[in-house]
Amino acid sequence: MPEGHTLHRLARLHHRRYAGHPVSVSSPQGRFAAQASAVDGRKLVRAEAYGKHLFHVYGPDAVVHVHLGLAGIFDEHKLPLAPPVGQVRMRVAGRTHWTDLRGPAACELLTADDVARIHARLGPDPLRKDADPDKVWHRISKSRVPIAALLMDQAVLAGVGNVYRAEILFRHRIPPMTPGRDLDAALFKDVWGDLVDLMKDGVKVGQINTVRPEHMPEVTGREPRQDRHGGEVYVYRRAEMPCHLCGTEVAKAELAGRNLYWCPTCQA
Known part of the structure; x- marks a missing residue:
C-alpha cells in the first residue's frame, strides 16, 4: 500500500497539471460514471492529500476522494489521449496531460462536510502544515x-x-x-x-x-x-x-x- 509521501507527491503533481482549469472527468470502466459526470468540465480548484487519502476539490459540493488501498494505481500521460487499457475507474484529462486511475479501494464523490469527517477520524499527518x-x-x-x-x-x-x-x-x-x-x-x-x-x-x-x-x-x-x-x-x-x-x-x-x-x- 502506498505510504503518505506517495499521495502527497501525486497531489502536487495533479495540482500542478490540472488545478485552475476545467478538466474532463470520465469513467471508462463505468463504476464511477454518474459521479464523474457531476464534475466533468468543471474547474479543479486544488488537489491535496491527507495521510493516504487524495482529494480532487472542485468546490464545496464536489470533492473526488481516492484511497488507493493495496492495488490502486495512477498512470500519468501526456496528451493526446489513448484508448483505455484495463479497468480504468476514473480518467482525468486537462490541457497537456491525462491521468488514469485503476483498482482503488475508494473512488467517490463527496461534499466538503464528508471530507471533514474523514479528516476527523485521522491522526495528524507529518506532511501537512496543520499537523499537531x-x-x-x-x-x-x-x-x-x-x-x-x-x-x-x-x-x-x-x-x-x-x-x-x-x-x-x-x-x-x-x-x-x-x-x-x-x-x-x-x-x-x-x-x-x-x-x-x-x-x-x-x-x-x-x-x-x-x-x-x-x-x-x-x-x-x-x-x-x-x-x-x-x-x-x-x-x-x-x-x-x-x-x-x-x-x-x-x-x-x-x-x-x-x-x-x-x-x-x-x-x-
Whole structure:
C-alpha cells in the first residue's frame, strides 16, 4: 500500500497539471460514471492529500476522494489521449496531460462536510502544515499498545506505513513492542521530527531512503539494495539478512496483520 509521501507527491503533481482549469472527468470502466459526470468540465480548484487519502476539490459540493488501498494505481500521460487499457475507474484529462486511475479501494464523490469527517477520524499527518504532534503524543503516551502498532494506526498518525514504521523505530533504537506509554517524550519529539524530514524527502525524490550518509553502500562498501521500490533501508524487507550496523540477522514477525522488521541487537 502506498505510504503518505506517495499521495502527497501525486497531489502536487495533479495540482500542478490540472488545478485552475476545467478538466474532463470520465469513467471508462463505468463504476464511477454518474459521479464523474457531476464534475466533468468543471474547474479543479486544488488537489491535496491527507495521510493516504487524495482529494480532487472542485468546490464545496464536489470533492473526488481516492484511497488507493493495496492495488490502486495512477498512470500519468501526456496528451493526446489513448484508448483505455484495463479497468480504468476514473480518467482525468486537462490541457497537456491525462491521468488514469485503476483498482482503488475508494473512488467517490463527496461534499466538503464528508471530507471533514474523514479528516476527523485521522491522526495528524507529518506532511501537512496543520499537523499537531502533541495530539499524536497524547494518544501514544496513554496507550499500552506496542509503538509499532500505534505508528501504523491511521487514527493516531496519518500517512505512516510499514516502511516508515520499521525504519523510524530502527533509526531511534526503539524495540518495536515497547508500549506507547513507556516512550519518553523527548524521544517522541525526535521521532516526529525525523518522520517529517524523511517523508518530505520521500515526496521530493519519489522513494523512501532512510539510511544515514555514513551507512550508505558507497561508504561502507556493501552491496546496494536490490528492490523494485528502490531506496536504501535498514531493516524493511531484510529478514534474515545482516544488520548494516551490527551484523545481527534482521528479525521478522507479524503484528496486526502486517510484517514487522527489526534488529534484535540494535533495538534490544
